[in-house]
Amino acid sequence: MTAEPLIRAEGLGLSLPDRGARAGRLGFGAPPLLDILQDIDLTVGAGESVGLVGESGSGKTSLGRTLMRLYRPTAGRLTFEDRDITGLGEGALRPLRADMQFIFQDPQSSLNPRARIGEILSQPLHAFGRAKGRRDAWAQASALLERVGLPPSFAGRYPHELSGGQRQRVGIARAIALKPRLVVADEVVSGLDVSSQAQILALLNELKRDLGLALVFISHDLSVVRVLCDRVVVLRHGRIVEEGTCEGVFAAPGDPYTQELLAAIPLPEVQPGWIFDDARGAADQVDGASAGGSGGAR
Numbered sequence: 001m002t003a004e005p006l007i008r009a010e011g012l013g014l015s016l017p018d019r020g021a022r023a024g025r026l027g028f029g030a031p032p033l034l035d036i037l038q039d040i041d042l043t044v045g046a047g048e049s050v051g052l053v054g055e056s057g058s059g060k061t062s063l064g065r066t067l068m069r070l071y072r073p074t075a076g077r078l079t080f081e082d083r084d085i086t087g088l089g090e091g092a093l094r095p096l097r098a099d100m101q102f103i104f105q106d107p108q109s110s111l112n113p114r115a116r117i118g119e120i121l122s123q124p125l126h127a128f129g130r131a132k133g134r135r136d137a138w139a140q141a142s143a144l145l146e147r148v149g150l151p152p153s154f155a156g157r158y159p160h161e162l163s164g165g166q167r168q169r170v171g172i173a174r175a176i177a178l179k180p181r182l183v184v185a186d187e188v189v190s191g192l193d194v195s196s197q198a199q200i201l202a203l204l205n206e207l208k209r210d211l212g213l214a215l216v217f218i219s220h221d222l223s224v225v226r227v228l229c230d231r232v233v234v235l236r237h238g239r240i241v242e243e244g245t246c247e248g249v250f251a252a253p254g255d256p257y258t259q260e261l262l263a264a265i266p267l268p269e270v271q272p273g274w275i276f277d278d279a280r281g282a283a284d285q286v287d288g289a290s291a292g293g294s295g296g297a298r
Contacts, residue, residue: 004045004082005044005045006044006045006080006081006181006182006214007043007044007067007078007079007080007214008042008043008044008077008078008079009040009041009042009043009067009076009077009078010041010076010077010078011040011041011075011076011077012037012039012042012063012066012073012075012076012077012078013037013038013039013040013073013074013075013076014036014037014059014062014063014066014071014073014074014075014238015033015035015036015074015075016033016034016036016062016071017030017031017033017034018031018033018034019031036059036062037059037062037066037238037239038075038238038239039076039239039240040063040076040239041240042063042233042240042243044067044182044214044216045214046181046212046214047208047212047213047214048215048230048231049208049214049215049216049217049228049229049230049231050215050216050217050229050231050232050233051218051219051225051228051229051231051233051246052216052217052219052233052235053219053220053225053232053233053234053261054220054235054236054261055220055236055261056220058235058236058237058238059235059237059238059239060186060218060235061105061186061187061218062238063235064102064184064186064216065102065184067100067182067216068100068101068102068182068184069085069088069093069096069100070102072086072087073086080096080100081181083096098124098128098178098179098180099180099181100180100181100182100184101174101175101178101180101182101183101184102175102183102184103168103171103175103183103184103185103186104171104186104188105186105187105188105190105191106191107159107164107167107168107170107171108159108164108167110171111159111167111170111171112159113158113159113160114158115158116155116156116158117141117145117154117155117156117157117158117159117162118138118141118142118156120159120170120174121141121144121145121155121170121173121174121177122134122137122138122140122141124174124177124178125140125178128178130177130178138155140177141155141173141177144173144174144176144177145169145173147173148169148170148172148173148176148203149169149199149203150166150170150173154166154170164191164196165192165193165199165200168188168189168192168196168200169200169203171188172188172200172203172204172207176207176211176213180213181214182213182214182215182216183213183214183215183216184215185204185215185216185217185218186218187218187219187220188204189201189221189224190220190221197224201224201228204217205228215229217229221265222250222261222265223265225246226250229246230245230246231244231245231246232244232245232249232250234249234255234257234258234261236257241255241257241258242254242255242258250262
């Protein structure tokens with residue numbers, strides 16, 4: 001972690017319309033606002049990985065989206081590389097979008113079902129002027145597929161022709177296409193089988209190391225956060241109740257809510273590299289099985 005934070009939230013708050021509440025006496029007018037995040041103070045340094053944990057509804061995803069300025073904060077201040085981005089409009093934010101990328105939880109709904117994989121990966125390259133025409137964009141898309149462990153031939157496929165793990169790799173490839181500084185990964189392994197989960201986590205860890213990414217990893221699986229992240233932030237009802245190094249928080253949780261979370265989820269005795277070694281073994285097995293032509297880790 002560098003001395004200067006890449007992104008900093010100070011007193012950050014977020015309120016969104018409560019669509020489930022009746023607006024006004026007769027149901028007309030604007031819906032009331034619901035406080036989602038309150039008084040969030042958080043920093044993420046370049047190359048650092050921070051895990052956001054908490055039960056469903058704690059505000060993890062909302063915080064991740066607010067850090068990316070997919071939501072506009074309603075209170076506090078948000079800076080990216082010391083530039084105040086709290087109230088910037090989309091036009092002013094656009095040049096920064098290449099440095100801040102989001103990996104969505106469900107790759108099935110986040111990938112255009114009518115576009116081939118090569119087109120999906122080419123779109124951000126064209127949008128930000130990173131490709132010298134269609135052929136160059138397609139070549140870069142093929143290289144991105146190889147970078148995330150998929151065959152270049154997958155560029156010609158549609159999302160429905162890929163498995164869930166393969167689609168998530170495409171989502172990761174799209175996120176790193178513009179060489180961002182910050183990536184927010186939102187429950188990216190929650191819908192995958194155990195083998196695919198391990199491979200995706202190993203891939204994220206490798207990309208973080210090789211590309212120097214700052215990673216905000218949203219997850220309900222504390223075991224994963226423990227081995228993947230440098231620091232952990234515990235959220236409850238839209239507030240941070242505890243944060244610190246993973247080693248410190250997991251060894252001696254200070255807040256009763258953190259203690260409850262740790263007590264509720266069985267945590268194995270963590271051995272160095274246990275996820276990543278298992279992932280490499282699983283990938284080797286898949287590669288061997290794929291040699292006949294199926295191709296790619298599923």
